[in-house]
Ligand code: SAM
């Protein structure tokens with residue numbers, strides 16, 4: 001099988017699909033308050049996304065993550081999960097959600113074949129939740145997490161962006177909450193991809209988070225089965241339970257990156273921070289579709305991938321799209 005290998009030898013088997021750019025929160029680190037969202041007719045249909053996945057699977061893609069914007073705003077998302085789960089070669093489907101609409105959808109998503117679930121939650125304090133996301137919604141997220149547990153998901157990951165001025169208050173309570181409820185907490189270093197002015201001093205680095213958790217929660221040690229190629233550095237408490245840190249700024253995982261991305265309107269991107277993208281939608285909307293051309297586009301896009309995101313160098317250029325419009 002021809003594989004999606006780039007000029008640095010990285011094999012790409014992981015496709016992140018944004019199903020919508022809309023969101024029911026307005027997290028300051030991700031998007032501006034006022035946004036013009038895409039017209040619904042611009043979004044890829046479930047059939048078009050599934051078709052793209054089918055072609056990508058012939059090039060070795062086996063992992064899919066659905067994201068957005070807020071993916072649960074896309075009506076009947078479980079149907080998309082069912083369609084993708086049936087694609088030959090796809091072995092792993094994940095979803096990243098803010099959890100607001102999860103309580104009503106968790107069971108249908110699980111029944112459709114979804115198994116990996118990441119719920120974003122930066123704080124357990126309703127005031128800070130509002131400050132960070134410009135909306136209320138903490139009780140709904142907590143209800144969503146409970147419903148997901150009842151539906152059979154496990155381990156559910158809880159993603160928290162580590163921003164100085166906020167996470168100092170929230171790291172320990174979040175870690176305790178996750179330990180008590182059997183969720184796996186993952187901190188994500190704050191990246192320059194949102195609408196806010198990003199400053200390096202706002203990034204809370206992995207070693208600081210670890211120190212706070214060791215003092216405030218319990219001793220941690222590197223996880224026994226830690227995979228150095230994985231984006232997250234995983235740690236274990238002596239008495240069970242894990243914490244991950246995705247140190248995209250202080251310890252970029254570009255060298256082992258296996259990800260490509262499809263935006264909600266069908267733009268193919270080879271990096272979260274890519275400045276160029278190619279439009280697959282015309283090919284997906286052709287009748288009959290030209291699968292050879294889609295395959296060629298995928299191969300060329302991966303070939304053009306750069307070595308790394310350069311956040312830590314003077315060469316870094318922030319993409320024009322903010323996170324919600326790319327797909328996190
Ligand atoms: N709306 C869903 C959610 O919030 O989980 C899915 C999309 S969101 C863009 C995906 C992930 O990106 C979330 O976990 C969010 O916290 C993270 N994210 C957004 N902006 C970020 C930033 N500037 N730095 C680090 N992570 C960010």
Ligand code: SF4
Pocket residue numbers: 023024025026027028030031068069070098120133323324
């Ligand atoms: Fe919406 Fe997720 Fe971005 Fe927050 S991080 S604004 S929930 S897309």
